[in-house]
Amino acid sequence: MLHEIAPHKLHNEFRTQLPKPDDCVILFDGEKSLLKKQGESFVIPRIKDFGESPLPCHYLFCVDDVGYFLAEPAFAEAMARSVPAGFEFKPVRTFRYMESPLERLGGATAAHIAKWESLNRFCGRCGCATVRGERERSINCPKCGNVVYPKISPVVIVAVHNGDELLMARNLDNPDKSRLFLISGFVEVGENLEQAVHREVLEEAGVHVKNVRYFGSQPWPFSESLIAGFTAELDGDPTLRVQESELATAAWVKREDIPPYDTSVSISSCLIENFRHV
Ligand SMILES: [Zn+2]
Structure with missing residues (x-):
């Protein structure tokens, strides 16, 4: 099954860390993620695939020692307006068919979090712009104190x-x-x-x-x-x-x-x- 990657491991405990060049990065735009063409299939882009340094992104989790990062919305939107050669925005289901079981799980899980974040940029109670939690995986409203956890x-x-x-x-x-x-x-x-x-x-x-x-x-x-x-x-x-x-x-x-x-x-x-x- 999707989550059965032993002896590899998904480390999804909440923490923060900085990206390395070979870490994966998800650029999410509405319902689709930017993927890199590799022959007839797709792989997840790496931090080093983009010229920006530092790349505007934040840490989500690791699969073994490969970090998964989510690009900030403004960067993803800029890429969606001008998709780089060799890349394509694809539906989340595309992760399911990736060759690597680690990228299957990592990509789909990252896209799950990306969708949750994208739908909670503003507080559902008071409409104020939200911020990401600093001690747990949550989205917080600085005005009314509303806390939103990932939707499962x-x-x-x-x-x-x-x-x-x-x-x-x-x-x-x-x-x-x-x-x-x-x-x-x-x-x-x-x-x-x-x-x-x-x-x-x-x-x-x-x-x-x-x-x-x-x-x-x-x-x-x-x-x-x-x-x-x-x-x-x-x-x-x-x-x-x-x-x-x-x-x-x-x-x-x-x-x-x-x-x-x-x-x-x-x-x-x-x-x-x-x-x-x-
Ligand atoms: Zn609020």
Whole structure:
């Protein structure tokens, strides 16, 4: 999964440090990050790729001893107006497909923080310009004292088993039309993770589940989420009633008809592969 980079390590404890030439830098402009073309794919730019010294940026975290820095908005905006040759602003999802697992995790996590910072440049309570916290990862309002922490939205995903069949589905907005995935959704206010599992499966597929069991979790920076994975069993009538406003399709798929899934990035694929090997 995305966060499994052992023996390498993400050091995300809050601290400050200065950039080195080989450290990574994220230039974030709205929804996109500036990436460097390398053959047919993209890599994260390094501090040394830019002539500015010192580069206007601040420290986010390290992966091993490689620092990740976020360029200040004015610098990123200037680059967006005049994109340097060999670089391109790409959607956050591009990090998912990077060759290096370290850049996958580092880039996506940095973009998650970058989006949070970009949406909180002004206080949501009083409208005053905010400042970054000096003792913790927070954004503070110097006028009214409002403190904003990084947004991490909990999501549940569930592999519903019915004997040798797995409930599989595809969201309307999933760009991958060739495959089926699992039922998932954001946790609503006032419910716990297991209650969210029951509600999502009933809402999206029209069936009840029992024996909901925790499987594992992963960060999913692409939707600013933390995903909790579960397994469950069908409880009662297997007839599916697809929620057409959310899903393109849903079906019970026999174990032998499920194609292989790449488990290197998503917990969804790990849950599907786990079902294959039950
Ligand atoms: Zn305020």
